[in-house]
Amino acid sequence: MNELQSQGHAINRVSFFREAAPYIHSHRGKTFVVAFAGEVIASPKFPQIMQDLAIISSLGARLILVHGTRPQIDERLHNTNTPVQIHNGIRVTDLPTLLAAQEAIGFLRIRIENQLTHILNQPSISSHGLGIISGNFITARPMGIHDGVDYRFTGLIRRINHGLIQQQLDANHIVLLSPMGYSPTGEAYNLRYEHVAIVAAKALTADKLIFLSYQPLNMPRKLTLDEAQTYDHEFMLPALEALDDGVDRVHLIDAEMDGALLLEMYTRDGVGTMISEDKFEQLRSANVEDISSILNLIRPLENKGTLVKRSREHLEIEIHNFHVITRDDQVIACAALYNTDDDQVSELACFVVHPQYRGSQRGDKLLDHITQLAHQQGKTKLVALTTHTTDWFRERGFIKGSIEDLPPNKKSLYNYQRNSQVLFKQITE
Numbered sequence: 001m002n003e004l005q006s007q008g009h010a011i012n013r014v015s016f017f018r019e020a021a022p023y024i025h026s027h028r029g030k031t032f033v034v035a036f037a038g039e040v041i042a043s044p045k046f047p048q049i050m051q052d053l054a055i056i057s058s059l060g061a062r063l064i065l066v067h068g069t070r071p072q073i074d075e076r077l078h079n080t081n082t083p084v085q086i087h088n089g090i091r092v093t094d095l096p097t098l099l100a101a102q103e104a105i106g107f108l109r110i111r112i113e114n115q116l117t118h119i120l121n122q123p124s125i126s127s128h129g130l131g132i133i134s135g136n137f138i139t140a141r142p143m144g145i146h147d148g149v150d151y152r153f154t155g156l157i158r159r160i161n162h163g164l165i166q167q168q169l170d171a172n173h174i175v176l177l178s179p180m181g182y183s184p185t186g187e188a189y190n191l192r193y194e195h196v197a198i199v200a201a202k203a204l205t206a207d208k209l210i211f212l213s214y215q216p217l218n219m220p221r222k223l224t225l226d227e228a229q230t231y232d233h234e235f236m237l238p239a240l241e242a243l244d245d246g247v248d249r250v251h252l253i254d255a256e257m258d259g260a261l262l263l264e265m266y267t268r269d270g271v272g273t274m275i276s277e278d279k280f281e282q283l284r285s286a287n288v289e290d291i292s293s294i295l296n297l298i299r300p301l302e303n304k305g306t307l308v309k310r311s312r313e314h315l316e317i318e319i320h321n322f323h324v325i326t327r328d329d330q331v332i333a334c335a336a337l338y339n340t341d342d343d344q345v346s347e348l349a350c351f352v353v354h355p356q357y358r359g360s361q362r363g364d365k366l367l368d369h370i371t372q373l374a375h376q377q378g379k380t381k382l383v384a385l386t387t388h389t390t391d392w393f394r395e396r397g398f399i400k401g402s403i404e405d406l407p408p409n410k411k412s413l414y415n416y417q418r419n420s421q422v423l424f425k426q427i428t429e
């Protein structure tokens with residue numbers, strides 16, 4: 001590697017770290033349920049996924065892992081020439097199948113616990129005192145007879161002992177849940193791991209439910225509940241079910257991609273698909289009806305000198321440059337995108353989130369939107385002029401520039417009294 005390449009690598013690492021820093025901070029103490037199929041455990045990528053989960057846990061996130069077992073049960077049934085019985089997509093669990101499920105779960109649990117214990121004891125992570133706990137957290141009942149088919153030991157979840165799980169999370173442990181539940185009468189029931197993950201996410205009011213997929217995703221990075229209904233993917237039904245049950249955000253991530261979990265959690269763009277309900281809030285282009293609400297938002301910052309003053313008339317003329325996040329028709333964030341006389345460069349300006357709504361990455365969402373728009377318009381750079389927010393922008397990939405680097409029209413209008421910092425961001429895919 002020559003000196004220039006190694007400098008390039010160092011800059012990449014620094015910009016990754018800057019980008020990750022706000023997410024590391026905001027994910028600390030948050031609860032994430034991560035569900036993965038038996039196919040993922042069988043993949044050669046699995047040890048790396050365990051390593052990434054250990055890192056996420058050591059950064060302070062509370063993790064509940066839920067594993068599947070289907071291929072491992074099928075393999076055992078195949079080895080003993082026991083037929084696999086599926087009705088309406090649901091396994092019928094007779095006694096030999098229940099035994100195969102118990103064996104498969106025992107085997108997989110020990111494998112996961114072993115791998116994680118090994119990783120959690122590595123010197124870089126062991127100082128956090130993290131452990132892995134699995135146990136009898138789920139009470140189940142039989143699914144019963146449907147269309148004349150008795151599903152025998154296939155079960156449904158009655159309740160999940162979330163208090164006990166919380167205690168484990170409070171003690172810094174990662175909790176591992178298997179798709180098996182127990183009835184008060186001493187029976188064991190085979191469960192769908194996707195359902196265990198949904199019920200756990202709901203009971204623990206998890207901040208995110210993450211499904212690691214072993215099928216390619218080929219979906220946009222962000223989907224609303226309505227948009228998601230139009231996609232066909234193995235995890236789409238469980239994802240919609242989870243959102244319906246009140247889980248805020250579901251992420252689908254390609255398990256085969258190296259580091260996908262870390263990139264999804266700690267970079268702005270992520271690499272998977274995030275599905276959220278977005279009931280009240282909308283990000284859209286502004287129109288004349290928004291002007292009063294935008295003025296209410298920006299006036300206090302204009303008065304403090306953070307933003308340059310804009311008259312109502314000025315805003316009326318420029319309203320097509322504005323983009324807003326609204327909540328119940330009130331503008332709670334705005335940003336403007338202007339062309340400059342350099343056809344490669346757009347200016348980001350008047351960028352505000354209402355103080356009451358800060359701290360939930362709305363600024364990031366708006367910045368992503370503006371960046372995408374500029375990219376669609378064929379621009380390669382964004383420029384922002386700021387007196388108060390330099391670090392916020394730098395943490396998001398903006399780099400300090402000089403007045404000389406400004407497009408000519410911005411240079412001639414530069415206000416030396418304000419002495420704003422000039423910041424550029426390279427726009428990439």
Ligand SMILES: CC(C)(COP(=O)(O)OP(=O)(O)OC[C@H]1O[C@@H](n2cnc3c(N)ncnc32)[C@H](O)[C@@H]1OP(=O)(O)O)[C@@H](O)C(=O)NCCC(=O)NCCS
Pocket residue numbers: 022025026301306348349350351352353354357358359360361362363364384385386387388389390391392
């Ligand atoms: C910049 C802004 C839009 C971001 O809104 P947001 O997405 O809700 O993000 P937050 O305000 O919660 O800030 C996220 C993080 O950046 C930090 N941050 C906020 N403003 C900052 C600033 N001016 N300088 C450095 N860091 C800042 C916050 O402390 C927070 O860090 P934390 O998570 O460690 O506490 C919002 O803070 C804002 O409206 N600021 C005032 C207007 C402004 O300065 N606009 C830029 C002029 S172009």
